[in-house]
Amino acid sequence: MLISDLSTSGAMPAAEMLLKFAGQRQKIIAHNIANIDTPGFQVKNADPKAFQEMLGDAIDRRREKNGGAFGALEWKETAEIHRVGGQGSMDFELRPSTSSGGILHHDRNDRDLERMMQEMVENATAYRVAADLLRSQRNQLQNAIAQRVI
């Protein structure tokens, strides 16, 4: 069994992608909050639902291809999630889009403080879930390697 097989089994690849996504999205949300009073600013967002669909798609494809929950995830780029590095790289960067249809304030800023705060809380929770998942999977691996039985 190769080392890479250890790190691509079970939920670890998906949890890593979620961790990266939530980490980059936090920067976008912080940028929106910092620009609460900037005239003419338009709130940017990277849609978590689109990310969820993309991830679910990649997991299903992996299951079909390998017959189980192991192997690298092959994910497809979306309008907001761009691959960084060569073909098959797991690294990505977010290119947020501006949502339209919000309430425009008198300074032409379409801020919505409550929505921003909600997004930040949900994003932080998603990050925590991914981090906890990764830690527990790593602990299981460590126990297996150390031949410990809990």
Place this chain on the structure above:
Amino acid sequence: MYGTLDVSTSGMIAQRTRMEVIASNIANSGTIENAQGEYEPYLRRAAMFSPVSTNGVGMGVEVAEIQIQEGATRAEYRPEHPFADESGYLQVPDIDPTVEWVNGLQASRAYEANIVAAETTKNMMAQALRLLA
């Protein structure tokens, strides 16, 4: 996660600068002389914000300029004042303390929002560190 704290800090700095401008306006709402004692009514200042991006990635906000608003004076009838003109009118700064106070409230709320964002980022970073421990 890299640079996310920078973004929130830039927001806090911008709002704090805005508070300083507001404080200066309130403090100088009766100033009609400059440092040399010549007649120069204080003109209201306003902080102009603009978003910052590096390579297309949003990196917060900055104070683009502190604008001195030309013509922000109003005429007050003070015929006995040495600086009054022929008809007895004096140009004094047109600063409404209510407007400044409400702007100050908004600035302090925005400052709080940025602090909350920074706290959340700190918690996320602590989560990431626990991956190693």
